[in-house]
Amino acid sequence: MARFLITSALPYINGIKHLGNLVGSQLPADLHARYMRARGHEVMFICATDEHGTPAELAAARTGEPVADYCARMHAVQEGLARGFGLSFDHFGRSSSPQNAALTQHLAARLGAAGLIEQVAEEQVYSPADGRFLPDRYITGTCPACGYENARGDQCENCTKQLDPTDLINPRSAISGATNLEVRETRHLFLRQSALRERLDAWIDRQSGWPVLTTSIAKKWLHDGDGLQDRGITRDLDWGIPAQFDGAPWNGMEGKVFYVWFDAPIEYIAATAEWAEAHGLPDADWRRWWRTDEGADDVRYIQFMGKDNVPFHTLGFPATLMGSGEPWKLVDYIKSFNYLNYDGGQFSTSQGRGVFMDQALELLPGDYWRWWLLSHAPESGDSEFTWESFQAGVNKDLADVLGNFVSRVTKFCRTRFGETVPEGAAPDPRAQELTAALQAGLTRYEAAMDAIAIRRAAAELRALWVLGNEYLQDAAPWSTIKSDPDTAAMQIRMGLNLIRLYAVLSQPFLPDAAKRLMDALDCNDWSWPEDIAAALATLPPGHAFTVPDTLFAKITDDQRADWAARFAGTRS
Template identity: 50%
Template structure:
C-alpha cells in the first residue's frame, strides 16, 4: 500500500463538490458512551463541518438502528410495545446528539417506510440475480425464554481463541464471525438460562461466495487509500473464505420478508441496517421532493464521494457484506470510497458498562461539561491506530493545558489588555514589521498542515497542528510585549493588539469544525457571527490577519473554559466508577 498515493487520492476527494458522509448507525436500545461517540459520530460530524467550510455540497446522514431482538427485549424490560419504545429512544438519541453539536442533515430510522422500500427492492434484485438461497438450518431456541435467540443474545466461549464472552454473531476478541451453534457452553443473555435447544428452521441466505469474485475486484480498487485498520480486516475475511450469511430471522420486530413461504420471517438487522443509509437519504429527500432527489447521491450518482465512519467491529459488515449486497444487485449504487475505521476507546483500561455504573455516557457527559470539552478531548485522542484509554486525569490535563491554558488564556489576555490599556474597540495605528511577517509565515505553514491532515482524515495530527497554531498566538504576544511597547509607542502597541484580535477570529474559524459553540463565543466577543466565517477553500492568512479593522467594538466577557480542579477530578472518578 503506497501511503503517498493514498494521500493524493484523499486530497482529490476533498476537492469534489459532493461529499456523502455516513456514520455507523447506533442501536436504538441504549444511549452511546464516549467510545461510541468517538468511534463514528464525532469524527463524521467534524469531517462534515470541515467539508462544508471547504465549499463542498455535503450530505451527512445519521440515524438509529431499530430492528432485531435488542429492541424486543428492551421494550419487554421497559413494559412497552416495541414501536413506542423505539419512538421514545429515537427522540433520546436525537436530543443527545444535538446536545453534542452533531450537524447531520437527516437523523432517520431504519424502521422507516423508505428503508422498507429500499430493503425490498435490493432483496428482490439479489434474488432475481441468483444470490439468494434457501436453507434449513439449526437455530438456538431458549426453552425458558420461549423464543429463538438472536445471535447477540447468546454468549459463550469462542472456539477459536477461548474468549469466554463471545457473542453468537462475532467474537469481539479475535473478530471472527461466528454462528451461535459454534459457541462452547452457550447461554441466553436475556435470562442466563443454559436450557437451550437447537431446532430446525428454514431461512434465506446471501450467497457471498458467489459474489466474492466481483467483490475482490472492487476491493482491490480500495487498497491504495483505505486506512490499514479497514483494509486489513477486509482482507482477513477474504483470506479466510467467505461464507453464505443468513439474512432472515424468526422474530416479530423487523421488515417481513417479501418472498412466498417466508412471510412469517423478518429480515436480519444486519441486512436492512446498512441499507438504512439509503433509506434515511430517501427520508431526507421525501421531506422536500421538489428540491431533493436521493438518487443524486446513491443511484447512478455523478461526482459523489462517499466517506463512512465506524468503529473497527463494524468494518467487516461495511467492507464486505454491505458492498457485496449492493454489487449483487448489478445496479449502479454508490459504494464507499473511503472507510474510516476507528479502534476502541476504553474507560480506565476497561469496558464501559451502564449496568456496572462504569464509564461516561453521552447523556451524562453533557451534564458535566459543555459539548466542546468532550469534542476536543475525544477528537484529539481519537484511537486511530490502536485502542486509547479515557481517564479523568488525562481529560483534566488536556482541557486545562490546551483549552483553558493555550486558547482560553490567549483570548482573555488579549481582550482584557486591550480593554484596560486602550478601550473596548479595536485600536488604530501602526504597521506590520518583521515579527508580524514571521507570524504570518508560521501560520501559513501550520494552517497548510492542518488542512492537509483534515483532508486525509488524520485527526490526531490535525488537532496537534491546530494546537500549535494557537501556541503561535501566545508566542507572538509574549515576544511582541505590547504591555511594554505601549509606554513608548502607542501606535505599535495598537497594531500588536489589533493583530492579536484578528488572531482570535482566525483561531475561531479554524476551530469551528471541532468546537462550533466555542467558535461562536469567540466571534461574538468580536461582534461577529457564524455568517462571518469565510470559506476555507481559499483561506489566505495575509488577508485574514487584517480582516477586523480599527474601531470594531468588542467585549471581554467570561473565560471560554473553566479549569478542572483536582477535587473535581476525584469527584468524577468516584461518580463514574474509575475507582472500581
Template identity: 35%
Template sequence: MGKFNRYLITAALPYANGPVHIGHLAGCYLPADIYVRYLRAKKADVKFVCGTDEHGVPITIKAMKENITPQDVVDKYHRIIGDSFAAMGISFDIFARTSDPVHHETASEFFLKMNNDGLFEEKESEQYYDPEKKVFLADRYIVGTCPNCGNDKAYGDQCERCGRTLSPDELINPHSALSDAVPVKKLTKHWYMPLQNYEPWLREWLLEGHKEWKNNVYGQCKSWIDNGLQSRAMTRDSNWGIKVPLPDADGKVLYVWFDAPIGYISATKELTPEWADYWCKEDTKLVHFIGKDNIVFHCIIFPAMLKAHGGYVFPENVPANEFLNIEGEKVSTSRNWAVWVHEYIKDFPDQQDVLRYVLCSTAPETKDNDFTWKDFQDRNNNELVSIFGNFINRTMVLMHKLCGGKVPPLHQDTTDEADRQLLSEFAAAKEKVENSIENYRFREALGEVIELSRKGNQYLQKSEPWIYSRTIEKLNAGEEVAGYTQADIPALQAKIENCLHVCLQLTANLSILVNPFLPFTARKICHMLKVVDRMLDWENAGSDKLLSVGYSLRAPELLFKKVEDEQVTAQIEKLHAGLKKSAAENAPAPAEAATPAAPPKPEIQYDDFAKLDLRVGTIIQAEKVEKADKLLKLQVDIGTEKRTVVSGIAMHFTPEEIVGKQVTLVANLAPRKMRGIESQGMILMAEHNGKLIFVNPAEATPPGSAIS
C-alpha cells in the first residue's frame, strides 16, 4: 500500500436541511464508498467518516419554511439522510453530527488555538440588520423580487427560480425574512483569517506538490491562488451554530465553513480513541471526496486552517466530481427536479446495486454528465442483466445440469488455448481494476469488471458445453454421431468440466472485483457459491483456484431483473409532477407596473458593434476613490492582464461586496483619467427601478472570454 500505514477517507458533510438525491450520491458518496470498500478488501487500516452539517443559514431557512425549530430540522433530516445512505450500502464507519457536543468542543478549541496564536484579524464592517428583530441578517435572510425573472421570493444571494447569483442590493423591494422590515446597514465586528498569508505555502504544497490532482480541482485552485487570496470572515452574526468562544462575541457563531470541515476531526474522535493517529501522523493518507462546489473549502481554506493550527496532516488528494444533471436539466431541489434516494429505495426495492451501477457508469468524473431513466433502463437490461448477470446465471445453471451441482475438475492435459486465455485474464483484470481505483477512475474500473464478464460470455458461447453433453447422451444411447465414438466420451466430458470449472472460477473472481461497486450483488454470488465473505479479500482476486473441486454449490438465483417501460414512464411522470407542484407553490405574485424602459438610442450598423471588444472579467480588488463619493477604483482580471477601471457605482455597492463578481468589460475603450487615475475600460451595467445591476455571464466563465 505504499508509504501509508493508515487511511482516513472523508465524504462531504451533507446539509441537514433536506433529503439526499442521486446527484449527491454520484458526486462524492458512491466514489468514496467504492474506494473504501477496495481498501478494506486489501486489509488496509482505514476509517471512513461523514456526518450531517447542522449549522448555517440553510438550516434556519428550512425551519422558517416548515414552521419548526432548527433543531427539529436537523433531527428530521439527519435520520432521513442516514437511512438513505445505509440503504444504498454507503458504509461509513461513523455518521456523526455537527450538533454533537464533541464537535462543539473540538471546533471551539480549534478556533481558540488560532485566536490565541494571533492568527485572526478583528475587523468592523457594515452588514445588513433587521431594525425590528434587532439581529444581523445573512444574505439568505433578505428576500425580495429578482431583477432577472420577477420571482418575488428571491433570496439575497440567489434566485432559486432562475438560478441567478444576486446580492441584497440587487433585489427589488428587499425585506427581512424575519419581520418584513426593510434591512439597514450597521457596523459589526468579526474575526477574519488572512488567507493571503498562506499563499506562499499553498503554492508550494498544492500547486507544486500536487500536480497529479484532477484537472478540475487543480485548475480551480490555481485560479483562486493566482487571483490573490483575501481575508475571509470566520464568524457570523447568528443565534444558530457554535458560539464564538470569546467574552466579547455575543450573538456570534463560527462560520459554517470553518466549523464543518472540523466535523471530520470530531467524527473521528467519536469513532476511535486513536483518532490522533489518523489526523496527526505523517504516514496517514487523508483523502476528501467532494463535489466541485466544495473545492475551494477543502483545498484552500481547510488546509490553510490545518497549517495555521499545526499538528495535522494535509489531504493527499481531493478527487472532486462535477455535477450530475437529470433528464438534460440541472438538479434543482427548490424546483423539486431531483431523484430522491429515499424515494428510489421505495420504488425499486432490493435494486440498490442497479442505481450504484448506473451512477458509477455515468459518473461526472471529468465533466457534468446526465442521468436519464431510459439510460438507467438500458444499462440495467443490456449490461447488468444481459452481460454480467447472464454469464453467472448460465454458469450456475449449466453446472447444476451438466456437473451435478458440484465444482468439476480442470483436466490440465486437455485444456485448450481458449481455457488458458480466459484463466490468464483473471490476474490481468485485477491489475487494471486496481490501477483505475487507486487513480480514482471508478468508471474505468467498473468497465473492466463488465468487460471480464463479457469475455466469460464469449468463452462460454464458443465452448458450447451443452453440445458436448448432447453428443455424450446420443453416444450412450447407441446413436451414431459423425466424428465421434464411444471412446471419445471421456474427452468430451473433460471439455465440459474444463469449461465450467473455468467459468466458476471466473464467477468467484467477478464477485471479488465487483464487490467495491456492487456489494449486495457480490454477497448474493457468495451465497450461491457457498463461500464466506472472506473470499472477497482482494488478495484472492486473480486466482484460478478459489473454488475446490467437488464442492457442492447452491441453486442459481437471478442477480438482476429487467426494468420495464412502464417503470421508466412512471419515474419521468413523477419528475414532472414534482416540478409542476413546486412551480405552483413558488409562483411569483402579480408583477408591479414596470419602470418605463429607457428610450431607444439611434440605430447603428453591425460594423459599429463589431468594433467593441467585450470581455468577461473578475473584480479582484475594489476601493473607494478619495474625495469622490460616486467612484470606485477596481482591479479587473481579464485573463491576459489585470486592468484598472474607475466606475461610478460607489452609491450602489460597497467595495467588499463586489470582490469576486464577474463583469462585462469594454476592453478596447480608450484610456481616460478620472480623479488622476487612468481608467482602462468600462464595466457594463443595467438599471432597473433605480438600482444598478451588473451585466455578467449566467455561469462562471474564465476571465478574458470574449463576448460576441
C-alpha cells in the first residue's frame, strides 16, 4: 500500500465552470483518486477554489456583494456542483483561508531570507476613477496597428498584435470606461526564478514519462529567449494575502497583496491543513503528506491540470518550494490536458458558450457526463463535444452495453428463479473461459488506469462489459433452462456476480451507478478483484437481490435536438 497525494488545478471563484474546465482537471483527478482508493491505497485528494485577484473583485462588484461574501457564496455553489459530479475531494478548500495566508507569508519570508525576492519599481496604469491599478487586459483602446477600437492592453484580438497598454490610442478603463488614466510608479516583489533556473531545469530533466505537453511547455519557458524570467508576485489590490506582515523581510509593501499565481498553488498545501483542522487532527497529520522530513518520503504526488496551468506548476510553484530551502514535497507526475471544444468552437466562460456544470446536472445525472467526458478526455490533442457524440456514447456504452446487461440478467433471474442468486451447477468450461478473458482484460484495464491513460482505460472497461454480453449470448440461459436448469442457474449466478464485478470496476468512472448496482444486489463488498474466479463467487447462492431501476436512460433524438438548440446560443 502506497500513499498518493492528488491535486486538481483550482477552479477560479469567478462563476460556474464549464465542462471543458471539468474534464481538464477535477474529473480526471477524481478518477485517479477513486481508482487508487479502490486499489487499497491511502489517498489525499485536494482541491479548492482560487479566490483572489482582480476578476473576483470585479465579479463581486457586479453583484454588489463584499468580495468575501461573494467568494463564500460561490465556493458553496462550486462545492455543490462538485458533489453533483461525484468529485470525491478529501477536502475542497479556499485559497482565502487563514492557513493559506500563513503559509504563503511563511514561504515568501523564507524566499526573501534566501535572497530570492527583490523589489522592483514599475510603471503601471492607474485609474483614479476606478481607484485601482489596471491590469493590461483591463485597459482597452484603439489598436495602433489595425485601428480596431476594442483592442485590449495586452493584445489586439482583431489583428493579434502584442501590445503594451501605452500603445493604445484613446485608452480607457475596461471596467468603468474612464479615460483619465495615468501612469504611476509602483513597487512590487519579484520572485527571482532566474536564479533557480538550473535547479528547475535539472529537476525537469530528472522526470521521466511526463506528457510531452507538460515538459515541452516547461522547457520553452526555461530556455526561450533570455530564459526563465523573474516574476512579479504582488499586486496593488485589496483582496488577497497581505504582502506586508509581521516578520516580512521587506518594507513598503503596505496595501499590496500576493498575486494569485503565487498563493494559489500554495493552497494545495494549505487546503490539506484545512482538512486536518476540519477533522480535528493535529498538524502532523497533514504535514506527513507534504514534508519529506515528516513522513512524506513515500508519497507519490500527482497533479492534474489543463495546459494553460502548466507553467505555474512546472516552474513557479516548484521554484517557491525549492527556494524556501525547506523539504517540501515536489510533484512527481503532472498530467496535463488539452482543451475540450464545444461543437466547432471553444467553450468560453466569458462568452457563456457551451455547457456549464450547473446546466449539465439539470439535464442528466453526473455519471452520464463523467463517462462521456472521461472516455473523450483531451489527452493527445484538443477534443470536441458534440451532442451527437454525447448521445451516441451514452446510449451505446452506458444504456446498451452496461445498463442492458444488468437488466437482462436480473430480469431473467427474477422470472425464472426469483430474486435470489440461484444455486445450480459448478462453473463449466465456458464460464472458465469467461473468467480467463476477464482476468486478461482486468490486467489491461489496470495497466491503463495505473498509467493514467484515461481514454484507453475507458475503452478497456467497456471491453469488460462486452465480455458479459458475449458470455450471455453464448451461454443462452433462456435456452439451457429448458433442458438443463442447473446449468442455466449457474450461468445466471455468473451474470449476477458479473454485475457486482462491474460495479466495483466501474466505480471510478460511474460512482453513482456503481452504488445503485451494489444496493440492488444488497452487497457492500467493494473489494477490488485479485482473482476473478473468486470475485465471481462473491454473491453466494440464496443471496437476495432486487431488480434495479433502469440504470441509464437513453437520450432520445428529440432531447438531443432540444439541447443542441438550447445551448447553441450563449448563456443568459
